[in-house]
Amino acid sequence: MDISRLPAAARQRRSSEIRAFLRSRRARLTPADVGMPAGAGRRTPGLRREEVAVLAGVGVSWYTWLEQGRDINVSADVLDAVARVLRLDDAERVHLYLLSGLNPPPPSPPKDQDVPDGLRRVIDGWLPRPAYVIDRHWNLVAVNRAARLVFGYGDTDHNCLVTFFTNARYRAALCHWEDAARQITGQFRADAARYPDDPEFGRLAADMCAASPAFAEIWAEHPVGSATQGTKALDHPEAGELVFDYTSLPVPELPGHRLLLHTPAPDSGTAERLAALQGTPEAAAR
Secondary structure, three states: OOHHHOOHHHHHHHHHHHHHHHHHHHHOOOHHHHOOOOOOOOOOOOOOHHHHHHHHOOOHHHHHHHHOOOOOOOOHHHHHHHHHHOOOOHHHHHHHHHHOOOOOOOOOOOHHHHOOHHHHHHHHHOOOOOEEEEOOOOEEEEEOHHHHHHHOOOOOOOEHHHHHHHOHHHHHHEOOHHHHHHHHHHHHHHHHHHOOOOOHHHHHHHHHHHHOHHHHHHHOOOOOOOOOEEEEEEEEOOOEEEEEEEEEEEOOOOOOOEEEEEEEOOOOOHHHHHHHHHOOHHHHHO
16 A cells, blocks of 8 residues: 555544554553663653664664654564564554555564574574574574573564663673673674675664663774684573583575574583473483
């Protein structure tokens, strides 16, 4: 449906409806619902616009225009991302599509289906140890069950950088968070330099600066780093202390993608705790 061809009165009604609809859906969620810290001096009921934008992986300005009912280009992918963050049910998702001028498509297939079968088997075969695949923008494209349990990745966690700085549970669990924050920011800046013609890195960095004062402060210092291997230590709320050695490997079939494999650090007790967390005692011997 070409909204620009609607009568002026109809366009005005549509703008008012989508504005009220999205505001009401933001208002019914709290930062805690999506794993974000509330922060001090908060006056906005529910989620802020910039928080929805960052969690959905869209520009803050674009989301603001969407909520204002402006005549902008929309796609199924971005509407689905917004619907996922706002936890819209099927009827609400259809309503958002129609208000945005799109015909609702059939339910989207899981994004893991885009991962080659061989790589999918590697990720699943790495169980009970955590493994996942990210694309060049650090979006999570495939995550095994152990990674979800250990790192707390949920339906609203679509990007490693966003989760690191906005997920309150992840921040509370990760040991030496400040050092890790500087390291991960430097790695992201180094990755961005490899793709100077890709504006997505700049958009994501700008949105993160708006949503996370911690990221904005570190980003302004221009740290640069790179890591193909390292160590992650966290205090898991159920399993206790977990320490992993990780390795980052390129994925030839998917240029720009990386496979991250995590192995329990020797003599740390992590293997046993990981097995207990997943309810698989035999995992400790692997």
